[in-house]
Amino acid sequence: MDISVIIPTFRPKDYLWACLTSLEKQTLRHDRFEVLLILNGEEEPYRHLIDEFLIKNPGLPCRLIYNKESGVSLARNRGLDEAKGKYICFMDDDDIITECYLEELYRLASRDTVPLSYITAFEDGTADYRPLYISQDYKGPHCRTPFVSARRYFYVPYCKLLHRDIIGTRRFDPSLRNGEDALFMFLISDRIHWVRFTGKNAEYRYRQRITSAFNISRSASYHIGNMIRCQYKATRIFLSHPTRYSLVFYIKYILATIMGCYRHVCHIKQ
Secondary structure (H helix, E strand, O other): OOEEEEEEEOOOOOHHHHHHHHHHOOOOOHHHEEEEEEEEOOOOOHHHHHHHHHHHOOOOOEEEEEEOOOOHHHHHHHHHHHOOOOEEEEOOOOOEEOOOHHHHHHHHOEOOEEEEOEEEEEEOOOOOOEEOHHHHHOOOOOOEEEHHHHHHHHHOOOOEOEEHHHHOOOOOOOOOOOOHHHHHHHHHHHHOOEEEEOOOOOEEEEEEOOOOHHHOOOOHHHHHHHHHHHHHHHHHHHHHOOOOOOHHHHHHHHHHHHHHHHHHHHHHHO
16 A cells, blocks of 8 residues: 555534545545545544445545544544555545645655645635645745755645655644644654655645634633643654754744744734
């Protein structure tokens, strides 16, 4: 198996069918990748609806896995434990990908090079795709560059392929409800050296929803406390092997958590 696509889902709505349909349409041969859909938390009626969709779409190489405990980190960790692919591909259950996405990423992937796709965002209910802020680091098709020059791509786990050797036995931190993505990417960054970009035809499309977990309103004290926890955990990781981790990436990570917390707090005050 070449690629394992890991998708956590919690109380999914119709957007999940668009996500899975985009995977069914992939140009990469379907015997070369698997989709691990991790349903976490409430089981019904969601499991029944997903089973019905998979029966109607037998061409999709998807395996449904139920995880009783809720939490995106626990779901992704379960997916990593179950995955059979040489490369790992993370997706959110409300996002979609273009048809050549997996094939183009796989063509550029190697043990020491992480392929990155172009990434756009769209408002839920529209098809108005525009570059997401991450794409500020997009360098153009097939450009090979040190990973720190594409650091915005490494605050999120999607829009890339990760070799299993890069991840190893390391997992997402389930004690965090926000910032777990960026911390995980920092954790595994010691084994990432180079990145290479696909053409813009291989596109990850990020759905922006008002009801998404990212947009859930929380207090200023929550965001400040979460920022401190993330910075503490990242500092421990960095100091455990300071010669293996990039000092530049560590500093940028700390600054990014401060800016993220500032934006959340300002939004709350408004």
